[in-house]
Structure formats: C-alpha cells, structure tokens
Amino acid sequence: MTTPSLTIDLCGIKLSNPTVLPSGFLGTSKSLLKRVADSGAGAATIKSVSFEAREGHKNPTVIPFEAGLLNAVGYSNPGAEETAREFTNLEDLSIPVIASVIGTEAGDFVRVVDKLSASGFSAIELPLSCPHTPGFGLLAGQGTPESTKEIVSAVRKATKLPIFVKLSPNIPEIGNLAKAAEDAGANAITAVNTLGPGMIINIEARNPVLSYRVGGVSGQALRPIATRCVYDIYEAVKIPIIGTGGISTGRHAIEMIMAGATAIGVGTGIYERGIDIFQKICREIETWMSENNFNSIDEMTGIAHE
Amino acid sequence: MSKGFEQPVMMKIDKIISESDDAKSFMFRHNIDYKPGQFIMVWLPGIDEKPFAVSYSGDDFFGITVLERGKSTKHMHGMGVGEQLGIRGPFGHGFSIPDNIKDGSGNACVIGGGCGMASLSVLIESLQDNNTTILTGATTKTTLLFKNRYKDITIFTDDGSEGTKGYPTNSLEDLHKENSYNIIYTCGPEIMMSKVYEFCKKHNIQCEASLERYMKCGIGICGQCVCDGQMVCKDGPVFDSQALDNMSDFGNYSLLKSGKRVSLKEYGEWRGC
Ligand SMILES: Cc1cc2nc3c(=O)[nH]c(=O)nc-3n(C[C@H](O)[C@H](O)[C@H](O)COP(=O)(O)OP(=O)(O)OC[C@H]3O[C@@H](n4cnc5c(N)ncnc54)[C@H](O)[C@@H]3O)c2cc1C
Ligand SMILES: Cc1cc2nc3c(=O)[nH]c(=O)nc-3n(C[C@H](O)[C@H](O)[C@H](O)COP(=O)(O)O)c2cc1C
Numbered sequence A: 001m002t003t004p005s006l007t008i009d010l011c012g013i014k015l016s017n018p019t020v021l022p023s024g025f026l027g028t029s030k031s032l033l034k035r036v037a038d039s040g041a042g043a044a045t046i047k048s049v050s051f052e053a054r055e056g057h058k059n060p061t062v063i064p065f066e067a068g069l070l071n072a073v074g075y076s077n078p079g080a081e082e083t084a085r086e087f088t089n090l091e092d093l094s095i096p097v098i099a100s101v102i103g104t105e106a107g108d109f110v111r112v113v114d115k116l117s118a119s120g121f122s123a124i125e126l127p128l129s130c131p132h133t134p135g136f137g138l139l140a141g142q143g144t145p146e147s148t149k150e151i152v153s154a155v156r157k158a159t160k161l162p163i164f165v166k167l168s169p170n171i172p173e174i175g176n177l178a179k180a181a182e183d184a185g186a187n188a189i190t191a192v193n194t195l196g197p198g199m200i201i202n203i204e205a206r207n208p209v210l211s212y213r214v215g216g217v218s219g220q221a222l223r224p225i226a227t228r229c230v231y232d233i234y235e236a237v238k239i240p241i242i243g244t245g246g247i248s249t250g251r252h253a254i255e256m257i258m259a260g261a262t263a264i265g266v267g268t269g270i271y272e273r274g275i276d277i278f279q280k281i282c283r284e285i286e287t288w289m290s291e292n293n294f295n296s297i298d299e300m301t302g303i304a305h306e
Numbered sequence B: 001m002s003k004g005f006e007q008p009v010m011m012k013i014d015k016i017i018s019e020s021d022d023a024k025s026f027m028f029r030h031n032i033d034y035k036p037g038q039f040i041m042v043w044l045p046g047i048d049e050k051p052f053a054v055s056y057s058g059d060d061f062f063g064i065t066v067l068e069r070g071k072s073t074k075h076m077h078g079m080g081v082g083e084q085l086g087i088r089g090p091f092g093h094g095f096s097i098p099d100n101i102k103d104g105s106g107n108a109c110v111i112g113g114g115c116g117m118a119s120l121s122v123l124i125e126s127l128q129d130n131n132t133t134i135l136t137g138a139t140t141k142t143t144l145l146f147k148n149r150y151k152d153i154t155i156f157t158d159d160g161s162e163g164t165k166g167y168p169t170n171s172l173e174d175l176h177k178e179n180s181y182n183i184i185y186t187c188g189p190e191i192m193m194s195k196v197y198e199f200c201k202k203h204n205i206q207c208e209a210s211l212e213r214y215m216k217c218g219i220g221i222c223g224q225c226v227c228d229g230q231m232v233c234k235d236g237p238v239f240d241s242q243a244l245d246n247m248s249d250f251g252n253y254s255l256l257k258s259g260k261r262v263s264l265k266e267y268g269e270w271r272g273c
C-alpha cells in the first residue's frame, strides 16, 4: 500500500497538507505562526487586521461551553502598520501565511492591503462575515452580494495575490453570495465564520458572561452547519473552498472535504486537543485514506455530491 | 490535564484581609485544584475579567491577593463579605519542585517583588520545611506583602523604611556563596526577574520565573499573551531557564491590549502605575 499524499493546491498555493489555522487563533505574532507551522499546519492565517489599531471588547471575550466556544473579541489588532512590522520576511516560515483584512468601506480594505504588500503574504482573506463587531462584517451590511462584489472588486484591483472571501453561516442563500464573490474575482471561499450571535448567561450572576453580551459560536455546535454551507457553496462555484467550523478530528476533516472543501480550517479544535492538533488530524486523515484506498485529497473533494 | 472551571463559577467572598496600604486578600470557602504558580480569571459581571494568582490555598478554602491598580481592582477593593466574584480556572503551568529540594538535600531561594509575592506564597508554604531562603522587596514599608506570614523572610525596601535598603537581587551573590542554591524561584517586576535569570545563568542555577502578560482568553487560543512563541496563559505563566533562554521578549517586550508589541517600559507606562 502506498502512503496517501496530503498535499493540495489551493488556487496556486502549494500546501503540504490541507489543515489551515483560521484567523483569530494564535495569529498575533510571527513567533506563534512558526509554532503553528512546527505543529504541522499546512498554512496559517493572521488575526484580522484593520487600518487603525483596535483594543477590542473587554473581557470575558472568549468562553467555552459544552459544544464549542462563544467569542466576542471585537477584532483587537495593532493596526496595519504595526502588523506589517510584525510580519516581515514571511518567507522564513515553512508554510504559506494568509493575511486577514477587515474594514468598513471598500477603501478601508484597500488601504490595509497596500500596507501589507511587502510582507510576503501568500493570500488575502476578507472576512465579510463577523456577527458581533459594529462597523465590520454582517453588522456593516457586508453579507450581501452587492457589498461583497464592491469590496472584492476594489481589493482585486489593489493586489495580485489570491483573494479568499470568508462567509457567514447565517446567510440562507450562501451559494449566491459565494458566486458573487467568485464573479468579482475571488480565488477561494473560506466557509465559515462563527454563527450567531449567541449568548451564555451565568444564572447565579444573572448576567451574560461575555462583556459584549453576545458572541459568535464556533466548534462542534457549528460543524453540521459549516458542512452544509460548504456543500451548498461547492454546488455554486468553481473556486476552491477552505471548509472551517468545528473540525477537531481527521474524520471531521474528511467529511468537510467530501462536502467540497479543498483545505480545512482548525480553530476551536486547538482548545480541545492542543496546538499539535494539526499533526494529529493529518495522521488521522492519512490512516483513513490508506484504509479506504484514497491516494490524494483531490480524489475525495466533493465526492458526497456524486 | 484538568481544564478547571471552564466558565466562571460565582463564589461568595467569605473574608477580606487588609494586607498592606494597597493590597487586600479575598477569601472563598471553596476547594479548587490549584498548583502553585497557576492563575485564575476573576470576573466582575458588567465590568471586566482579570487574571490573579491564588495566594492562599487549603482543603476547603482559597484566596487571592489584589493590588489596587485600575478600574477592576479598585472595584474589588470596594467589595464586601457576602458579595460574589466569578472564578474560572485554574489555568497554566505552575512551579516545579525538584527532588533534591523535596528530599532536603538541596537549597532553594524564592525572590518576590511587590504583588509578585501573591504568585509565590503558596509555593513558599510547600517549601517551608525545606532549606529555603525567602527574599521580598517592595518600594516602601507600607506596601510589603506577607512579611509576617513566614518564619524567616528577608525584607528589602527601595527607600530603606524597613529591612535592607535596595533590591533583593543585590544580596544574591553573597547568599549563593553561603547556601549554593539548586533552584531560584521568582515573581515580580520583569526587570527584577530578568536579573535573577541572568544571575542563575551565570552560576548555573535552575531558575523558574512567573511572567505577566495582558490576558484575554486565558486558555491558549487568542494569542494575546504571546512571548516568543509561548503562550504565557497556557505554556506559562511559570517558565524555567531552558524556556527563558529562547524567549528574547522576556525582560524586553510585551503586547498592549490591541496586540501592539512595545518595550516593557512603554507597557509599564500604559498601565498608569
Ligand atoms: C498570571 C497573572 C497573575 C497575576 N496575579 C496577580 C495577583 O496575584 N495579584 C494582583 O494584584 N495582580 C495580579 N496580576 C495583575 C492583575 O491582573 C492586574 O493588576 C489587573 O488586571 C489590573 O486590572 P485593573 O482593571 O485594576 O487595572 P487596569 O487599569 O485595567 O490595568 C492596569 C495594569 O494591569 C495589567 N492588566 C490589566 N488587565 C490585564 C489583563 N487582562 N491581563 C493581564 N494584565 C492586565 C496591565 O499591566 C495594566 O496595564 C496578575 C497578572 C497575571 C497576568
Ligand atoms: C476567539 C475567536 C476569535 C476569532 N477571530 C476571528 C477573526 O479575527 N477573524 C475572522 O475572520 N474569524 C475569526 N474567528 C472565526 C474563526 O476564524 C473560524 O471561522 C470559526 O471559529 C469557526 O472555526 P472553528 O470551529 O474551527 O473554530 C474567531 C473565532 C474565535 C473562536
């Protein structure tokens, strides 16, 4: 039996395996990205960056529950200039790094992309989908085909790098939105961002636990929804999909790949299984592939549609 | 490994102890599975949530010692017995006690500065029966913590108002000649800890230091507390010599709440204390 290959081609970017660190997890410094690379991830995304620095919401910002995490970090980030300073010479890292860029108006995204142009990022991700931060994502009306087109077209003109558009699971006609992104020049779809917002109340304190009261749901609770979103998007577009939401085992990853994903994001799983979850998932995928006679990820992508 | 309380558990303040001019301890009648050096997140509903060491620990109680610094700690200082705080944790990796200290064949030294003593106090209790030197420093007499809690404690104040004038690190050279330490534990201002680390390196002594970084999630996922690829909340807050050797940010840089990486001097000024 030959060892199956985990390598993938994600719109021209070569990944040694399909696992990707999604934005908002550990992506605050180059040193942590190196650690994520050493832990076996195929690619990593930095914490979303806006033009100006943001302190984000007060604590508690992230709270675990039985089926995942609820978070309202509030896009804290040191701004575009500082981010460019932190993430220099990314070629030193053994894996491709994706810049997650946020803004309110199309022009804001372009200004950030310009600032990051010399860092050596492999792709730009546009999360037009955060459910809990005023001025960004869904709360800025970015979850419509019109707004998606406008932002993606503007960024398309500003960079030659592949553009990933990150979508919200809240959108009922998610295929249409993915199509709008593809038509405007996006090279891949990241699906999905967190669901919600949701709320957790501490009944003794009689108070929502997150300081922002509501936050996005990630992890296990999100997984069947994320898988369905990826399935719908696969029917609607030709560009590759980074399936993200609740993946913490090789089996989950394969399920997402069969729904149509080329790569898979692993965020909340880090809390459940530790930072070396990337290695663990890869080994599990490999074992399952050998047992079931698959040689490449490509062979499995989208086969649940057949 | 146990994840502790994943969500805040509301606990009634059972007793309040005034420890110094600007520090109070809050005691709770609860058991938590705590190892010296770990920390907990303390939630003040509607206000904020902040990290604290456990400074008292027993079978059916524990306590935290809180220095008044800003909004949350000021609010806590205004609280009374019977009021509730939300506790999640404990989190992170604590101090280790090598066999030669446990069996009494070696010598240990503990150096605390300011409210760093809060992170060391439970460790000191578990070291009490062994050959341990305890050094503590504070700016002035009225801010000293736990000076009557231990049998033998050597006091230093910046202004000489109690004990020896100067920093505890000044006397390390002489004390080491006398006791030849196997391990030195430290928590306090990072400048002090980095001096202790350098001293240990020079004399080939094992060092364990408890670091402070701005914390958000507390559970190793957001990356806010990073120090050279290490998450202080999960991989630390206690790091040993070998880990510190690879942490060039130690003693030099820290992240502000926005994630901006600044010098410790700028981080200290941003504190407003
Ligand atoms: C692992 C760890 C253990 C600690 N143990 C103790 C202790 O036992 N006793 C004690 O008095 N203090 C301890 N601290 C410091 C304590 O968390 C801060 O004093 C407290 O957060 C201040 O909050 P504030 O609202 O009063 O002040 P703010 O005005 O909000 O902040 C004052 C300064 O406190 C620090 N700080 C504030 N928020 C945070 C945060 N979320 N994470 C880390 N640091 C923060 C920063 O340096 C900040 O500049 C510990 C910190 C850490 C990281
Ligand atoms: C604490 C936390 C912070 C996040 N921050 C961001 C962010 O800054 N930008 C973004 O696009 N998505 C962010 N997300 C969403 C994740 O990237 C991911 O899409 C989502 O968590 C689903 O994947 P998971 O179930 O594997 O975690 C965040 C999620 C969490 C839990």
Ligand code: FES
Binding pocket: B214, B215, B216, B217, B218, B219, B220, B221, B222, B223, B224, B225, B226, B231, B232, B233, B234
């Ligand atoms: S505070 Fe979030 S990783 Fe440490």
